Amino acid sequence: MSQDNIFREVDEELRSDRMRALWRRFAPFVIGGAIAIVALVAINEGWAWYSNSQSAKASDEYYAALNAADAGDLAGAQAQLDTLANGSGGYAVLAGFRRAALLAEQGDSAGAVAEYDALANAQSNPRLRELALVLAANILVDTGTLADVETRIASVASDDSPLRRVARERLGLAQYKAGDFAAAQASFEAVLNDPLTQTPTRNRMAYYLGQLLSDGVTTAPTDAEVAADAIDAAVQGEAAPAAE
Numbered sequence: 001m002s003q004d005n006i007f008r009e010v011d012e013e014l015r016s017d018r019m020r021a022l023w024r025r026f027a028p029f030v031i032g033g034a035i036a037i038v039a040l041v042a043i044n045e046g047w048a049w050y051s052n053s054q055s056a057k058a059s060d061e062y063y064a065a066l067n068a069a070d071a072g073d074l075a076g077a078q079a080q081l082d083t084l085a086n087g088s089g090g091y092a093v094l095a096g097f098r099r100a101a102l103l104a105e106q107g108d109s110a111g112a113v114a115e116y117d118a119l120a121n122a123q124s125n126p127r128l129r130e131l132a133l134v135l136a137a138n139i140l141v142d143t144g145t146l147a148d149v150e151t152r153i154a155s156v157a158s159d160d161s162p163l164r165r166v167a168r169e170r171l172g173l174a175q176y177k178a179g180d181f182a183a184a185q186a187s188f189e190a191v192l193n194d195p196l197t198q199t200p201t202r203n204r205m206a207y208y209l210g211q212l213l214s215d216g217v218t219t220a221p222t223d224a225e226v227a228a229d230a231i232d233a234a235v236q237g238e239a240a241p242a243a244e
Helices: 003-070 074-085 090-105 109-122 126-143 146-153 164-177 181-192 199-215 221-235
Strands: none
Touching (some): 090 109, 090 126, 109 126, 126 146, 126 164, 181 199
């Protein structure tokens, strides 16, 4: 055997020994990392399966509650909604809103308002919070005071809120009911002058202003003319119905 071959074999043996030494040193970490990756994938898949199954179960329970309510089984629907609302996830929020609506349908206005208030206080999503406040204020227009309505939706009626138009309408109705006609007129005009207001809502605002005109409490001639046109259209069956 030549001297070069001997040196080559020795070098290969040394390399092999170094690789074995490195493997013995780092093998536990490599194997542990592989096991950790497999475990994380398994946990993720397991959690996804569990979440989907829980969501499907909540969906079935929610629609079962709706069907029970439609069938007239209000007590059964309320019990199912109570169970869902005490859980977590999106269906718990939906159940809370439906539970409040069911209380309102049963004539329990105070209970419905309390439920909406609880939903508003529990929501991290600002839009869901505003929706709960508007729905509570909608009930309080008939059953509460102007202060009750203002407490809930004064901030929702701001220019940066997507629900500002419906909030201003409810606020205007509460102001009209309380006899604050100037404030009611301002609220209705704010909705009427909003460029994003849809035609049916515009017609409704004009009808409200027409009511103020007929009461003799309107102060803006331009708005009075708009309201008068709305009344004429209403007589011909073209405008929205009067305020609730």
